[in-house]
Amino acid sequence: MSRISRETVVVGDRRRTLLRVRPSAPSPAAPLLLGLHGTGQTGAAFRRFGGRTLDALAERTGADLVLLDGHRRAWNDARRRRTSAAQRQDVDDVGFVRQVARAAGRPVLAIGYSNGGQLLHRVLREEHGLLAGAVLVAAGLPVDEDFTLVGVEPDRVPMLLLHGTADPIVPFDGGTTRVLGRSKGVVRSAAATAAAYAPEDPPAVTHDGAIERRDWGVVRLVVQEGVGHVVPNRRTSPLPFVVGPSHHDLDLGEEVQDFFAAQPDPLLSPRAGAAGAAGSRSARG
Template sequence: MGVRALTVGGTAAVAAVGGAVYWLLGESAPPEPTLPGRLERHRTVLDGRERTWTTYVPDGLRGPAPLLLVLHGSGDDGAAVRRQTGYAFDRLADRHGFVVAYPDGYRGNWNEPRIGGRFAAKELGLSDVDLLRDVATSSDEVDPRRVYATGFSSGGQMALRLALEAPDLVAAIAPVAANVPTTANLAATDLGMPVPALFVTGTADPMNPYGGGEVRLYGTRRRGRVRPALEGARWFAERNGITGDAAVERISDRGSDGAWVESHHWAGSEPVRLLSVHGGGHHYPAVGVRGRRLLGPSPQLLDTPARVWEFVSAHRRPE
């Protein structure tokens, strides 16, 4: 009887632990829609290794068209960030006539600009800038003056690296949950050419600290130090030649969970904008998508994909 009770109790305990883990790590997104365009899988060999990416091409696309690079976070791939953004970029591509590319990092990660973080891509010195250049130039359907990059977390850092090291490639960037690294944690070479940038950051992010400091998840997975979100955006505005103060605006009402969104906008020919999701966690905020609870709250106040496209598509690289 005692053994039976122990077994039943143990099973219940295992189930409870499993349920708690699922609650913390589970995420939800809309089902993959049926879309009129086509998904295409691509491969190339770079640094002696096969690299892959997926593109979504709208039906009846009239080229040369803009291209948006959407870069995933650590441990994920292009398919994951496509799902985590609720397939919103594919829908936007159908509506506005652009190509979306979802590249895959090497073993789930990028050789992005932070010194911290022992990713294989960093340790091997892989040229992810060259990979993304190959993605952008692999199709005649793409307008080389209208190539943009957005990314989540490590993918946002990779978008930042493109702006610093390949400003001849990207016309604008939009890092999400990716504060600018401190000088001591920055491995990229900044060529100093201005690039418009939109930053989206949650104030309740447990990994990428809104107020600056070491990037880590509850004491683990250290990635080095980053600047406070506001300071990093201001730094980027200054590198773009903007010396004035930001215009500050509240762009959402407070939700039932107390979350709200604030905008800081540094105006200029290469503008910089910071959208602060007050009460938001370490997620790429998208309508109808709930990220992993372990990474903080997922307020439903900001359609980030639409905001990203609105911002980046207003720019093109000069001749």
């Protein structure tokens, strides 16, 4: 069974907290999995919200999973509109990620959901070489008018993006984001967000039921038809009246493992029976 501990680190003049989930059989070859929650959550809440899909990924691959806690349940991302205490107080969340990542002594694969993904947009531009890979779940890139890092090139690392077409909070086609009726800014579409990180060549497109994968090799966008603002997993359907519908035909941890195990420099070991994951699912579209 996994071992769970709460830890505290000091970043500048602030004490920050995190939840660490250790696998039963640690692998020295595995990266650190670093999770960043959404607005209104903590690391522990993010873990429950996603049906412990990242716990299962850590257990399968022998990786430590570290879930950071934002300041007052939010992150100081790079959006111009300051809607959280973390932004208004200019909390050093990039420094928090940097300190935990450097202390790991191994490659770091960061997974950000919603507001956590917004923080990754910032980290990738301000900390080149820090992360070995990134996962963005329901986290559209802010439009230029609402982004403080316009023109700053992001670190080019393998990246997996996931977004549902029925997301009521971060619109799949771009536009104003809203949490309980309150605007958090304006974002690009899921396709435009992926394009900001992907090579210019057109992607290979595959379909698996209601799931579409647009694959550039080092970048993949996974589109779930009819799915809301969720962490895809096979167990939970949280708060559908707030975040929209959940489908259980895709699991985030499995998708992460399949993608990063297939990279030229694999970060994760492959899943048993999952060889040829995306490219062999269906014909190129």
